[in-house]
Amino acid sequence: MEDIAHIIAQGQENTARANLTFIEKSLFAKKLSNSGMTKDTIRSALTVDDTLLSRMLAVVENVPDPVLDAVGSAKGVGRDRxxxxxxxxLIPSKAAIAIEFVSGEEFRHSTPENRFDVLLNHLKKGKKPKQQASKAAERAWALADNTVSVSTKDTGKAFTMALKSKDASSFGTYVSEQLERLYREFRQTENDQTGD
Structure with missing residues (x-):
């Protein structure tokens, strides 16, 4: 009991006096946990609630030790970051990238105050950039007398055709009835060009 009271008093004193960062408190919580202290004792020593303690332990248990060691106290970096x-x-490939990065030149040449940001930005850069939707190719065709006009839109994954004007309905019906023949002719043309 005396040991526990001593740990609680020492933890509270260190936390108050040293103005420990989030990660320093988290590492201290892990050390106490590994030495067999109960969560109640750890919460009292760090004057934190159960939710915060769980978050602190989740960070130090999931961020690889080489990364924690390399980043250091990370002053100014709070819980959210x-x-x-x-x-x-938590993504294994990202963990491997982080471990490799903290032993590299770019990380070593950054200042202790910037190391966390340099690492985080490096890991975020690895995200695949969102593919910009390719602009749809649009074309228009019409007979001189405007009895029918056609507009097409090709997105690469879909091709749409719109018919307008006086004969649009009847011409559209005719075209749709000819699709099987047109497709066979298209395939034959493709085969002739490729020699298959």
């Missing part, structure tokens, strides 16, 4: 890093490194 550490949780963002934790979510990224």
């Amino acid at each position: 550490w949780e963002e890093l934790k979510k990224l490194v």
Whole structure:
């Protein structure tokens, strides 16, 4: 009991005096947990609630040790940003990238204050950029007397055709009835061109 009271008093004193960062408190919580202290004791020592303690432990249990060691105290980096890093490194390939990156030149040449940001930005850069929707190719065709006009739109994945004007309905019906023949002719032309 005396040991526990001593740990609680020492933890509270260190937390108050040293103005520990989020990650320093989290590592201390992990150390106490690994030494067999109960969550109640750890919460009292760090003066945190159960939710915050769970988050602290989740960060230090999931961010690889080489990354934690390399980043250091990370002054000014709070819980939310550490949780963002934790979510990224939960993906095994990202964890491997993080470990490799912290032993590289770019990371080593960054200042201790910037190391966390440099790492986080590097991991975020690895996200696949959103593919921009390719602009649909549009074409128009019409007879000189405007009895029918056709507009087409080709997105690469879909091709749409719109018929307008006086004969649009009857011409559209005719075209749709000819689709099987047109498709066979198209395939034959393709085969003739490729030699298949």
